Amino acid sequence: MKRTLFYLGFALACVTSAVAAQQSPTAPTAKTLSPQDADLAWQKATAKFAPQRQATLARVAEHMNDGSFRADWASLQHYSSPTWYDDAKFGIFIHWGVYSVPAFGSEWYSRNMYQPNTADFAHHVATYGPQSKFGYKDFIPLFKAEHFDPAAWAELFKQAGARYVVPVAEHHDGFAMYDSQLSEWTAAKMGPHRDVIGELEKAVRAQGLHFGVSSHRAEHDWFFDGGRKFDSDVNDPRYAGLYGPAQAHLAKQDEDLYNDWTYVSEAWRDDWLARTAELIDAYHPDLIYFDWWVGHPTFRDTLPKMLAYYYNQGAKRGGVVVNYKQGDFFEGAGTLDIERGQLTGIQPAHWQTDTSISNASWGYIQGDTYKSPKELIHLLVDVVSKNGNLLLNIGPRSDGTIPADAQQILLAIGSWLKTNGDAIYATQPWRSFGEGPTEVVGGTFQDNKTKPYTAQDFRFTRKGGALFAIELGWPAGGKAVIHSIKPEDHVRAVSLLANGKSVQWQQQPDGLHLSLPAQPVGDYAYVYRIELAN
Incomplete structure (x- = not known):
């Protein structure tokens, strides 16, 4: 509680601090906005979606307590994962988005290309020119997904022995891979001009698999902050709808919540809640995976509303799952996920590990290397013996094809499971x-x-x-x-x-x-x- 109060006090102090900035709105120059001004710029850029956002929030408020769960942590700690998930053991994660176009470094290229003294920054300038002339937004028209075949993907995942599939609906870059009514920066309106999540949902369910989504929207609050510090398109208000507030990220490390004093406005938390509810209502996912930043203390009052709304809806169709990182939720309010790691010993509550089939990146990059089928099968076996699931990630190319090496590894896992799956599926420790x-x-x-x-x-x-x-x-x-x-x-x-x-x-x-x-x-x-x- 003391740490939470300190966070809130610091956030209020951030709001009152402003750094003078002089810039023509049509010719971006280096500048740093105060947290309040950065948030207001983003709100102005997304004002036309305010009525839909408010309608969604009103729906959540009206129905979040329609069931056995209430929008408070004490109630939510009575959650338990559904039988379908406990029995599934193996799922496929998919990191696919605009970041697959540059295919360099990792899926964090969108952030790192605005971070001086990084390899991504140097590569970007050398390959595409300065960020004031060619920014992340300029990759969107190149993200065509011309060979994307959701039915073929789903068939591959079925052959791999997976029982659930979880594509990233929106990564830290703020580009929605679904047909959002709260943003124009979506795959349905730009780039592929396809509702990727909607098409995958239909194809995955047609194979008899469970369907989930992953939302990394929370991190987008600060993800492009590097572009504020020099002449880049992040400073152009025309693109604030994509780049977001781009708040100064004040953590010692990007994933350090214990030393993170980044400002988060109520407007941003409301938008996050509305976008998450939009995914729930439009695609009825059986699982939602959240990355670590929902654990920022300012989300503590917003998360219970979303969880109660989702759990109460999901109870009507056999139960749903929310994956969270360690420390983000009160224990028992969701299903713990251990990123690129494991737990020792049998766990009393069902849990999950997620890792990528490739070694360097979650998204596709040129020249990446892959884990062997043996390594991944051993990982699956170890995790299942400890009451866990494995969520294995792949990164398709920007054209929608899955690398042949990744496909062969998935098929090898599937072949082993076809023979030995009785020792994996629906087992207990x-x-x-x-x-x-x-x-x-x-x-x-x-x-x-x-x-x-x-x-x-x-x-x-x-x-x-x-x-x-x-x-x-x-x-x-x-x-x-x-x-x-x-x-x-x-x-x-x-x-x-x-x-x-x-x-x-x-x-x-x-x-x-x-x-x-x-x-x-x-x-x-x-x-x-x-x-x-x-």
């Missing part, structure tokens, strides 16, 4: 998540710190009367010992899930000893179906 010498480093952004798994590493899941022991390597000599299975567990039968062949076994004081048949096709992970008498 066992009494132990696993055994062996290899354990992950817990926390966010730790996905490159885990050592390769060995044939001594097992992960466990259970379903009905079956225990699944998943070995993360083929043992030398075809002999394996599962130490976690004790003599009192009373094993009745063991078979290889991949081909149904029986496995010779013997229970000894140090565990279950297996004498394996020939190694089955596929070298990623090997599943033993173990029938127990109790």
